[in-house]
Amino acid sequence: MSIRRIFIPVATIVVFLLLWEWLVWVNQWPNYKMASPTDIWPAFWKFKHLFLQYGWQTLWRTIAGLAIAIVVGTFLGLIMGMSRSVREALYPLLVGFNAIPKATVVPILALMLVGEHNINTILMAFMISFFPIAVSVSIGLSTLEPEYRDILKALGASRFMIFRKIALPKTLPEFFGALKVAVTLAFIGTNLVEIIEPHGRGLGHLFDSAKINSDYPLMFAVLIALAFMGILLYYVVVILEQIFAGWAERSPT
């Protein structure tokens, strides 16, 4: 971790906040049009215990949904990557499923699992985020050059051995690329349920309460908190990627 890798992103965020503050100030925007960072901070501080409590609820349900998405997405990617027929069979279904606006699924889920708020939310986070994982794992596996397989096969390696020694590590960069997309999608999924079907939990609920009470700075504060958690989780993925797939990154020289 060089200074550059921490300093540059932090500096960018500071510049962004200053610019935001300045825009609101210059245009004399009222709070309901656009709250400024200096309005948002007090709103956050006032409800900081709620942010912690609800933020945690949103976070753990997002991570749980993401975990299911990783398991199911990787499994689907595996079977699609290994067999052409499975790939051809599943793609239309998956694409169709992915094309459904997830907001429309929220009431369906709510009816299907009445009162099971945690499960509802986790399911949505999973449904919205498994697709990129499945697709990229399957592409990673199906584009494995046949010579790679032959090198091990000629030595009498089993299918499992070929998978473990070659297919799995070779797919890791694609997997982590998809995981970065899936992380942010999972947050959208969790909040979709929390906002559309408020059941007194999560940051989505806090957002909804703020809306009802016309507390505009609080609404913005929730958005910032969500963005912050998204960034946090994203960097967790980046660190995991560097540990497990750091070899894929070429030195710039």
Added chain:
Amino acid sequence: MAAGHSPGSHSESPLIQLKSVSHTFSTATGPLPVLDGLEISIAEGQFTAVVGPSGCGKSTLTRLIAGLMKPDTGEVWLHGEKVVSPRSTVGMAFQNPVLLEWRSILKNVMLPLEIVPNKLSVKEREERARYLLALVGLEGFEEKRPSELSGGMRQRASLCRSLVHKPDVLILDEPFGALDAFTREDLWQTMHTLREEEPFTALLITHDLRESIFLADEVVVLSGRPAKSQYVLSVDMPGKRTLDDLYTPQASDMLATLREQIKIAQGHGKAGGHSA
């Protein structure tokens, strides 16, 4: 079978033997016969090069010997046993070095030892890999990633990997085909070094006639598709070979003979007209 001396000059149980091997692929445009009654035998310790017009089934030949596929008819024998499935006594190298990007060069070379049953400890495996890497001039590059090496160096590492488990047979499918001329000649000499230190039996598929006579004891010319053995040339270059040996009258004669045979093979391919 066309002119040339008989291919079966090594009578007492050759290490590799192909007995009237035929194979046909079914493609979208119909059946495509690639091998037709191919007979090849390679004695233990012999280096055989196979040349022929492009698309004449040379790569199919390597996959058959490696046990990666079975011929429609005919048999492949290795070490007095019929080949029906892959066996760990084969080492392979391709035009693409297919090194695993996530492993160091050393770990790449050690890969076959993780698959082939052996009694070596991790330390002994490492020593074996280091020894081979030093032989091909890659000392000091053991911990580098493949992406940090040049094409020629990667191919050297790939050769080490194909030899690390002391295979009975080395199958080389145009391993030098993608290299520039000077690197290629360097690697030819490396092959001779390896053969001196680590005697092996080899089958080399190549398009390069100079390469074939520089490396091999025997050059088999395949006819056009569907391929059969058309001509066998015994390379008469005694002693330690150097690149200068390629510029002697004898070498020119051998190259001329091979070129003539390739021309005949190409004619056969056209006259055959087997495309469905």
